[in-house]
Amino acid sequence: MILVNDQFIPRENVHIDIEDRGYQFGDGIYEVIRVYDGKIFRLDQHLLRLERSAKEIKLVLPMSIQEIKEKITKLIAINNLSTGIVYFQVTRGVAPREHSFPNNRVSVLTAYTTEKERPLDKIQNGIKVVTTEDIRWLRCDIKTINLLGNVLAKQFAIENQADETIQIRNNIVTEGSSSNFFIVKNGNLYTHPANNFILKGITRDVVEEIAQKLGIKFIEQEFSLNEVYKADEAFITSTTVEIMPVLQVNDTKISHQPGQITKTLQNEFSKLL
Incomplete structure (x- = not known):
């Protein structure tokens, strides 16, 4: 079943209008939330970010945050989702194709669920990443459905x-195509400041909470690719990858196995789950 505004509709019966502004302009916002054993992880934080994104692009949500919460929760139950994700987006709605906002616009909420297991192998054993120029616009803090820059980076x-x-902007490492990026140096965590150049991830916030609890310094500070190469550890975070060790950046080995700080954060994250 798919949620369209306040209705639950079989997927094969869902109709998306050709003049929906999300389809034609990428004029909308979205969130992806994790579900573990049928329970939603950090839904309130995701909804707060959705509300902020809506405000930043002057989009009026079709219902209250509390109503969205109730509908998402019901959708998970209807679809009997155990472990997976819920994707939901809000577009500015259907209107004749003009760049300016339409009058009397009615936004459209759409949500669906997908079974998706945790990527445990990569969480345990680490990954390789590459780098490229950050070509995205200047409001990466808004979780917009206009993701072409991110798509090109992921394809790279x-x-x-x-x-x-x-991604790298003016010699400064910003974030991944769909993740936040961290390095560890001398026992301290470093990540890009939560400004307009990155999306402030929900899992990023969880890492900050864990670091404060354990007395690990969480430092929001710009750093270069050269500093990444000299790091003791590195990892990425997101709703879908959780806390994932990075062992190699381009042709440079950061470490041969996940570092101790990274594993400590992972262990605490697992306790939260």
């Missing part, structure tokens, strides 16, 4: 036999 990783692409 695939074409170079890597799992993720880490």
